[in-house]
Each structure stands twice: as structure tokens, then as C-alpha cells.
Amino acid sequence: xxxxxxxxxxxxxxxxxxxxxxxxxxxxxxxxxxxxxxxxxxxxxxxxxxxxxxxxxxxxxxxxxxxxxxxxxxxxxxxxxxxxxxxxxxxxxxxxxxxxxxxxxxxxxxxxxxxxxxxxxxxxxxxxxxxxxxxxxxxxxxxxxxxxxxxxxxxxxxxxxxxxxxxxxxxxxxxxxxx
Amino acid sequence: xxxxxxxxxxxxxxxxxxxxxxxxxxxxxxxxxxxxxxxxxxxxxxxxxxxxxxxxxxxxxxxxxxxxxxxxxxxxxxxxxxxxxxxxxxxxxxxxxxxxxxxxxxxxxxxxxxxxxxxxxxxxxxxxxxxxxxxxxxxxxxxxxxxxxxxxxxxxxxxxxxxxxxxxxxxxxxxxxxxxxxxxxxxxxxxxxxxxxxxxxxxxxxxxxxxxxxxxxxxxxxxxxxxxxxxxxxxxxxxxxxxxxxxxxxxxxxxxxxxxxxxxxxxxxxxxxxxxxxxxxxxxxxxxxxxxxxxxxxxxxxxxxxxxxxxxxxxxxxxxxxxxxxxxxxxxxxxxxxxxxxxxxxxxxxxxxxxxxxxxxxxxxxxxxxxxxxxxxxxxxxxxxxxxxxxxxxxxxxxxxxxxxxxxxxxxxxxxxxxxxxxxxxxxxxxxxxxxxxxxxxxxxxxxxxxxxxxxxxxxxxxxxxxxxxxxxxxxxxxxxxxxxxxxxxxxxxxxxxxxxxxxxxxxxxxxxxxxxxxxxxxxxxxxxxxxxxxxxxxxxxxxxxxxxxxxxxxxxxxxxxxxxxxxxxxxxx
Numbered sequence: 169x170x171x172x173x174x175x176x177x178x179x180x181x182x183x184x185x186x187x188x189x190x191x192x193x194x195x196x197x198x199x200x201x202x203x204x205x206x207x208x209x210x211x212x213x214x215x216x217x218x219x220x221x222x223x224x225x226x227x228x229x230x231x232x233x234x235x236x237x238x239x240x241x242x243x244x245x246x247x248x249x250x251x252x253x254x255x256x257x258x259x260x261x262x263x264x265x266x267x268x269x270x271x272x273x274x275x276x277x278x279x280x281x282x283x284x285x286x287x288x289x290x291x292x293x294x295x296x297x298x299x300x301x302x303x304x305x306x307x308x309x310x311x312x313x314x315x316x317x318x319x320x321x322x323x324x325x326x327x328x329x330x331x332x333x334x335x336x337x338x339x340x341x342x343x344x345x346x347x
Numbered sequence: 348x349x350x351x352x353x354x355x356x357x358x359x360x361x362x363x364x365x366x367x368x369x370x371x372x373x374x375x376x377x378x379x380x381x382x383x384x385x386x387x388x389x390x391x392x393x394x395x396x397x398x399x400x401x402x403x404x405x406x407x408x409x410x411x412x413x414x415x416x417x418x419x420x421x422x423x424x425x426x427x428x429x430x431x432x433x434x435x436x437x438x439x440x441x442x443x444x445x446x447x448x449x450x451x452x453x454x455x456x457x458x459x460x461x462x463x464x465x466x467x468x469x470x471x472x473x474x475x476x477x478x479x480x481x482x483x484x485x486x487x488x489x490x491x492x493x494x495x496x497x498x499x500x501x502x503x504x505x506x507x508x509x510x511x512x513x514x515x516x517x518x519x520x521x522x523x524x525x526x527x528x529x530x531x532x533x534x535x536x537x538x539x540x541x542x543x544x545x546x547x548x549x550x551x552x553x554x555x556x557x558x559x560x561x562x563x564x565x566x567x568x569x570x571x572x573x574x575x576x577x578x579x580x581x582x583x584x585x586x587x588x589x590x591x592x593x594x595x596x597x598x599x600x601x602x603x604x605x606x607x608x609x610x611x612x613x614x615x616x617x618x619x620x621x622x623x624x625x626x627x628x629x630x631x632x633x634x635x636x637x638x639x640x641x642x643x644x645x646x647x648x649x650x651x652x653x654x655x656x657x658x659x660x661x662x663x664x665x666x667x668x669x670x671x672x673x674x675x676x677x678x679x680x681x682x683x684x685x686x687x688x689x690x691x692x693x694x695x696x697x698x699x700x701x702x703x704x705x706x707x708x709x710x711x712x713x714x715x716x717x718x719x720x721x722x723x724x725x726x727x728x729x730x731x732x733x734x735x736x737x738x739x740x741x742x743x744x745x746x747x748x749x750x751x752x753x754x755x756x757x758x759x760x761x762x763x764x765x766x767x768x769x770x771x772x773x774x775x776x777x778x779x780x781x782x783x784x785x786x787x788x789x790x791x792x793x794x795x796x797x798x799x800x801x802x803x804x805x806x807x808x809x810x811x812x813x814x815x816x817x818x819x820x821x822x823x824x825x826x827x828x829x830x831x832x833x834x835x836x837x838x839x840x841x842x843x844x845x846x847x848x849x850x851x852x853x854x855x856x857x858x859x860x861x862x863x864x865x866x867x868x869x870x871x872x873x874x875x876x877x878x879x880x881x882x883x884x885x886x887x888x889x890x891x892x893x894x895x896x897x898x899x900x901x902x903x904x905x906x907x908x909x910x911x912x913x914x915x916x917x918x919x920x921x
Contacts, residue, residue: 170605171535171612171673172448176873178531180615188672188887189617189665192896196664199900200657203724203907207653210726210911211645215919217726222641247814274815282919287641292492293574295733295802299817301917302800304732306639308574309491313641318919326817330733330802332485334492335415338807341815 218305218315225312227290234263234286238273246274246343253345261286261314264327264342266294266307268334271327271342279346282318294340295331304330319346360452363861364868368606368763371867376446376453376519380439380764382463384757387435388848390470391750394427395841402838406831407808407824414806418483421804423474425486429745430505430588431470436753437543437595438462438512443764444540444598445519450870451528454518458511465508473501485804487585490561490577499562503555510551513544529870535612535619536605539598542622547591549630553583575642586633592745593663594625596707596752600670603704603752606759607695610677613669613889621669624662632656635723639732645725652723660720667712668896671705672889679888687891703755703779707748710783714790715743717903727910729920733804735827736797743790746837751783754844761848767855775847782840789833796826 177183185193211217237260242252252273256262258281265272267290277283287296289309296305305315319325329340361374400420403411412420446453453459475497476482482494520541523529533541557580563569601618604610612618634651637643678690695701718740722731731737761769769775801808801823808827810816887893 170609171601172605173534173873174529174531174870175535175615177615180532180619183614183616185617186613186672186888188889188893189613189669191887192668192893193617193661193665195900196661199904200661203720204653204657206907206911207649207725211649214726214915215921216729216914216917217645217921218639218729219921220642220644249814251815293489293578297733297800297802298918299800300820302734302798303729303917303920304639304734305729306578306637306641306732308578308641310574311641316919316921318921320916320918326815328800328802328817330805331489332418332804335418337418338414338805339810339813341810341813341817343815 215318216303219313221314223312223314224310225288226310230263230286230288230312231265231290233261234265234272237261237263242273243276256283258282260284264296265290266296266329266340267291269329269336269340271329271340274343274345276345276347277317277319279319279322282316285315285317287313287315292333293331294329294333297328297330298344299326299328301325306331319344322346361863361865362867363863365763365766366859366861368759370447370763371450372764373446373452373867374863375456375459376442377764379453379456379459379463380442380447383435383439383442384760384764385852386463386467387432387439387753388845390427390431390435391841392845393474394424394432395838395845397421397424397427398834398838398841400424402831402834404806405827406834407827409831410807415480415483417806418485418804419477419480422483422485423477426473426477426502428750429486430502433592433745433749433753434505434509434588435466437547437591438466438509440595440599441512441516441540441544442519444534444537445516445523448534448537449519449523449529450867451519451523451526452867453515454522455515459515462508462511462515465511466505467508469501469503469505469508471501472497472504476501487581488561489581490564490572490574493561493565496562496565499558499565503558503562506551506554506558509547513547513551516540516544527869528867530872532615535615536598536602538619539594539601539622542625543591543594543598545626546587546594546629550584550587550591553580553587557581557584575640578640579637582633582636583630586636587630589741589745590625590629592749593629594622596711596749597622597666597670599752599756600666600704600708601673603700603755603759604670604674604677607698607701607704608674608677610673613672613676617665618669621662621665624658628655628658628662632659632723635719635728638723638725638728648725652725656723660716663712663716664896664899667708667716667899668892670708671895672892675889675892687894690891697776699758699775699779700755702776703751703758703783706779706783707751707755710743710751710787710790711748712899713902714787714794715740715748717906718743718794720903721907721910724907724910726914730910730914731797733802734797735801735803735805735830736794738803739790739793739795739797742786742793747783747786747790750841751779751786754782755779757844757848761851761855762858765852765855766858766860767851768858769847770850770855771847774843778840778843778847781843782837785833785836785840789830789837792826792829792833796823796830799823799826801827 255276294307327342482498683690
């Protein structure tokens with residue numbers, strides 16, 4: 169007679185739908201399809217879609233490429249650790265190293281211009297969390313993820329590591345300037 | 348001449364019929380339910396004590412524990428709460444839904460005891476490894492960050508035990524069918540438990556596929572586990588482990604509606620269909636944990652977290668309507684027919700079983716369900732991934748949805764299964780409200796902080812002393828302070844539950860359990876009743892529930908599009 173007893177009607181699957189249930193199923197299904205198409209729509213018309221371009225890499229290979237860009241485009245250094253600030257030209261490849269417990273180098277980009285940002289972790293998983301925009305991307309060791317980024321605001325942005333990566337995870341903060 | 352062999356009856360067991368509920372308990376199943384449920388509460392107690400450390404450390408003004416202790420405590424809290432408390436309780440639920448509801452003996456009780464022993468040994472092994480300090484890898488334990496071998500071994504032993512328990516459950520279904528203790532189809536609650544057990548088998552298989560190689564890596568027998576492969580398979584385990592909970596707690600919602608109101612499902616076909624959609628589609632939605640990862644193709648993400656996941660979302664929306672709907676139909680039949688909501692105003696709000704379940708339904712749907720769909724939307728996930736919005740979401744699903752439901756059903760089981768009177772009944776009445784509403788607030792402000800970008804699993808949001816420190820807006824600090832306040836209140840609510848439960852078991856007045864007999868009685872056959880179609884309005888048997896469902900839908904739609912608007916204002920990514 170109730171949900172803790174076997175159905176009294178042996179052929180329960182032939183019982184007609186209550187109108188409330190039928191109506192709600194239709195509404196819910198339509199809403200789910202709207203959400204499905206919204207995801208596809210954003211790929212066609214939206215400007216925020218995560219790149220799927222990914223390559224296998226190794227720490228040595230990635231570090232060498234990052235170092236080459238740093239050597240070529242450094243405009244100054246900051247902090248006591250003399251972290252290089254790199255100002256790459258529009259459209260170029262920019263390499264950001266995630267390594268316990270820092271993001272390296274600091275980037276200086278220009279508003280409205282597009283860059284190819286290469287992300288990988290040299291050791292453990294890290295999380296690229298761009299603040300205050302709040303864009304979040306997983307950074308996985310062994311995989312180089314190439315993301316095209318187009319800053320739409322000027323200012324100072326921080327990169328907070330938001331994937332747990334050990335005892336000093338909370339000190340892993342980097343910076344991007346957009347002028 | 349033919350010889351008629353006597354029917355072999357099960358030996359060495361007995362049955363009692365609870366005089367208060369009419370439920371029949373087989374002696375061995377009863378004992379196993381009791382030990383599993385009790386062990387679950389112990390895990391909840393440990394996890395709850397650890398929650399104090401987490402809450403008071405993430406509360407910026409207090410910032411209690413040093414970083415190494417905090418990460419250790421957070422790892423243990425996650426594992427004890429998300430795995431051990433919940434799965435021990437669910438094993439008890441499986442035995443209840445099979446042996447008790449089908450009024451039959453438990454299949455293979457010795458295997459069930461082995462399952463319990465393995466789960467207990469595994470849980471203790473894992474926790475000892477964590478508290479020894481070398482396994483602060485979080486529940487997710489992503490490689491290449493390694494824990495000690497005992498961490499993985501403990502989880503593996505626990506999983507093997509849980510798998511054996513699932514097969515004892517399936518075996519009990521076979522016993523009931525063969526011994527004809529019921530006719531026709533199993534009860535809906537048992538059907539929901541079957542859903543949970545099937546998902547559990549998939550979950551445990553995924554866990555084995557990834558944790559065994561990782562364990563072998565931790566002892567040096569396997570050189571490497573690929574980090575991206577690890578994440579993909581681990582989330583088939585991690586995501587699905589929480590879908591076991593969803594199926595189990597929804598089955599208990601139907602049980603509570605039946606217990607408190609005698610409510611019948613509005614349509615068995617619809618409710619069972621929704622459970623079937625869970626089996627087919629919930630696991631595929633594990634892709635939504637990988638949306639921010641490199642290496643995942645767009646088509647894979649769209650299909651798994653959109654088309655397929657939305658069938659699971661549809662199923663949840665169906666359950667979210669049919670359970671309050673069944674309650675409304677039952678209440679209207681009792682005469683509460685005035686207006687849209689008399690049935691709800693005059694529900695037994697002083698019964699902690701009903702109150703807990705109803706608060707769980709609302710919180711799970713509005714807070715956990717809607718936020719889960721945001722996280723499962725490919726592009727919107729970039730606003731949420733690894734922020735503290737994520738624990739805000741899953742505390743709504745696992746704490747408000749699952750844990751509060753399990754607490755609520757405990758108040759029913761204390762007299763029925765444990766044969767004890769509930770002690771401190773006023774505290775028990777208060778507890779679902781204190782725990783439930785403080786957790787609502789906790790989830791809201793946690794998701795609020797996450798919307799501002801605050802990281803999860805992060806010891807110091809001030810980045811103390813760092814030259815490049817980022818300064819969160821003041822609202823983020825306010826939100827995290829409120830997370831602390833709400834967390835402390837919720838822990839108090841959890842503490843009341845443990846107090847009431849343990850005190851009742853130890854000191855509660857013993858209640859008549861019903862005489863033990865060697866032969867059980869099968870489920871009695873009942874006659875179909877005329878479907879209720881006359882107490883609602885406009886052809887709807889449950890108009891009040893439909894209005895509540897439309898409020899839910901409007902909230903969902905608005906919140907969904909607000910998130911897209913927010914995303915559209917950010918940096919271009921392609």
C-alpha cells in the first residue's frame with residue numbers, strides 16, 4: 169500500500185500518470201533541453217570556452233621553452249626573488265610554469281589582445297585561478313594545455329593556486345598585469 | 348510411488364515483529380544492521396570532531412590550526428564523512444530494505460560479518476595512516492602526490508568489504524524471491540536500494556581500477572600512474588560514491604513518507620523510471636569534475652555533462668516532485684484539503700523523522716541540485732572549479748541531503764530496530780531544524796565566498812607575508828567568517844544527534860520487541876485501491892506540490908542565466 173510494501177497493483181507499470189507528474193515531467197524535460205542547447209550555443213556565440221589543445225610534455229622540455237621566452241621578453245624583475253616580468257608580443261606563445269610553490273614568470277599583457285598561454289605543472293596538480301575575474305583551470309603534470317586568453321580589462325590580476333599541492337599551497341600566488 | 352522431500356527451512360534464525368511498526372526483523376539481519384549503523388555513527392562523531400578543526404581554521408579571524416595539521420585534519424574529515432559514515436549507514440539501509448521490508452532472512456550472514464570486518468579494518472587502517480601525518484593528500488589523493496601504502500590499502504579493504512555487503516544484499520533479494528516472502532514487485536524503497544547497490548558496484552569497481560595501481564606505486568611495484576588517467580578514473584569513483592548516497596537517501600525519503608503518512612507513490616511507473624535513469628546516467632556525469640582539465644574533448648564534455656547528465660537531473664526533478672506530491676495526496680485524503688498548503692501546515696513538524704526528511708528534500712533540491720547543475724555546465728564550471736563553491740555544493744547534497752536524511756530515519760529506527768525509547772525528545776525535535784537550517788546558511792555563504800573566487804582546501808586566504816599576496820574583497824572575509832559561525836552551529840546540531848542517539852542506545856527505556864519465532868511471516872497481499880483523483884483541484888491531485896515545484900523551477904532558471912551573464916563579462920578564452 170505504500171513505498172515500504174510491494175505495489176498493490178501487480179501491473180503497476182500500466183497505472184496512468186497523474187496529471188501533476190506528467191506536466192512536471194514535460195516541463196523538466198524541456199528545461200533540460202534548454203540547458204543542453206545553451207552549452208552548445210555558448211560554443212558558437214560565447215567568448216569563454218576552455219581550449220582543448222593539449223600536448224604531452226616533460227618538465228625539462230617545458231622549462232626550456234619557458235626560459236627562452238623569459239630570456240627574450242623580460243622587461244624588469246619584481247620582488248626580492250627578482251621574478252622576471254615578461255611582456256610578450258600579441259599572438260605569441262606565453263609559458264607559465266607551475267612549480268612548488270610559485271607561478272613563474274609574472275606576465276604583462278595588453279587589454280584586448282590575444283595570447284597563447286601554455287600551462288603545465290612540473291610536480292603535482294595545481295589550479296590556475298585568475299582573480300578577481302575568477303576563471304579556474306586545472307593544471308596537470310605531464311600535460312601542456314594551450315589556452316588562448318584575451319584580457320578585457322586593465323589592472324593587476326593574481327593567479328592563486330587553488331588545487332591542493334602540499335604544505336605551502338597557501339603561498340602559491342602569481343601575478344598578471346594588463347595595461 | 349513418489350517420495351515428497353520436506354522443504355528445507357533455514358535453521359538457527361528467528362524473527363520478531365515490532366509491535367509499534369509491524370516490521371519483521373530477522374535476528375541476524377537485525378544484529379548486522381545495528382553494528383553497521385552504530386559504526387557509522389562513530390565515524391560521524393570522528394568526522395564531526397575533525398570538522399571543528401576545519402571550520403575554526405578556515406574562519407579567518409580564528410585561523411586555529413597550523414597548516415600541516417589543518418591539511419591532515421581536512422583529509423581525515425573528508426574521508427570519514429564522505430566514505431565511512433555514509434557507507435556503513437548505507438549497508439545497514441541495504442539490509443533493512445531487503446531482509447526487513449521483504450520479510451525474509453538475510454542471505455549469507457557470515458559473508459556479511461566478513462564484509463563488516465573488512466570495512467572496519469580498512470577504515471581504521473586508513474585513518475591511522477592519515478593521523479600518522481604522511482598521508483595528507485585529501486580524499487582525492489591525486490597522483491603524483493603520494494600517501495603511505497596503508498592509506499590506499501585501508502581504502503581498498505573497505506571497498507572490498509562494501510562490495511561483499513552489496514552482494515549479500517543481492518543474495519537476500521534472491522532468497523526473498525525464492526522463498527516467496529512477497530508477491531509481485533519489490534517495494535519502491537527496496538527498488539531504490541537496488542539502484543544504490545548497482546551504482547555502488549560500479550563505484551567500487553572504478554575505485555579498484557585506480558586505487559590498486561596507485562597502492563602498488565606507493566610500495567614501488569608500479570613505476571607511474573598517469574595523472575590525467577588517475578583523475579578520470581578516480582572521479583568515476585568519487586562522483587559515483589556520492590550518487591550511491593543520492594539513491595539511498597531518496598529511497599529513505601519515500602520510506603519516511605510511507606512511515607509518517609502512509610503515503611503511496613503517486614505513480615510507481617514514474618518513480619521507478621526515475622531510479623532507472625539514475626542507474627543509466629548518474630555515473631556519466633562524473634565528467635563534470637573534469638571540465639576544467641586539459642585533454643578532454645569538447646564533444647565528450649558536452650555529451651556527458653549535458654545530454655546524459657540532464658537525464659539524471661530530470662530524474663532528480665521527478666523525485667523532488669513525487670515525494671512531496673505523495674505526502675500531499677495522503678494528507679488531502681485525511682481531510683486537509685483547504686487551499687494549496689493546509690496539508691503542509693498541518694504536517695507533523697514535531698516529528699524529527701518527518702521534519703528532518705522534509706528539510707533534507709528542500710535543501711538538497713534548491714541548494715545542492717541547482718548548484719550541481721551549474722558545476723556540471725561546461726563553461727560555467729570555470730567560475731566554480733576548485734573554489735570553495737564546490738564544498739558549498741556538496742555539503743548541500745551530502746550533509747543536508749544525505750546526512751540529515753540518515754539522522755531523521757535514525758529517530759524512527761531507535762524504537763523500531765534498537766528497541767529503545769528516544770531520550771531527550773525535545774532535543775530530538777529541535778535537532779533537524781538546528782542542523783538543517785544552519786547547514787542551509789553554511790552552504791549559501793560558502794557558495795557566496797566561492798563565487799568571489801575563494802579557494803577550497805586552502806589554509807590561509809590572506810597569503811600571509813607573501814610579496815605577491817592577493818587581497819580578497821571584504822565580502823569574501825565576511826562570507827568565510829559566516830561559514831565559521833554556521834559551521835559551529837551545525838556541528839552543535841550534529842552533536843545533539845549523537846547525544847540523543849548514543850544516550851538512547853545506552854540508557855533509553857527498553858521497549859517490547861515482539862516475541863521471537865522460528866518462522867517468518869511473508870508480506871501480506873493487499874488489494875489495489877482506487878487512485879485518488881478527487882481531492883486536488885483543476886485535475887491536479889497535488890496542486891500545492893506543483894506550485895512548490897514551479898517556485899523551484901523559476902529559481903533554477905533565474906540562477907542559471909545570472910551565471911551565464913557573469914561569465915560573459917570575463918576574459919575571453921578559446
